[in-house]
Amino acid sequence: MEFIKEFxxxxxxxxxxxxxxxxxxxxxxxxxxxxxxxxxSYPHQFRIMIKNLQN
Structure with missing residues (x-):
């Protein structure tokens, strides 16, 4: 849930x-x-997004 708020x-x-x-x-x-x-264009956030979408 924290990921959703931050993203x-x-x-x-x-x-x-x-x-x-x-x-x-x-x-x-x-x-x-x-x-x-x-x-x-924001690699750090992009990696976090991909990681969370895989889960």
Whole structure:
């Protein structure tokens, strides 16, 4: 659970998660967008994310 809080804060601080009105590639509407293409730019957090997703 701690990972989720820390990773959420990281996404917000680095503006990887954005809030607003977005139209996704599928055409669906969303009130938020997570640009995961940016995460590998932060290798330490990227490794932590991969480790936690594997568990």
């Amino acid at each position: 959420s804060a990281f996404l917000h601080q680095k503006e990887i998660i954005k809030f607003g009105d977005f139209t996704l590639a599928s055409g669906k509407k969303s009130s938020y967008y997570v640009d995961l293409r940016l995460v590998p």
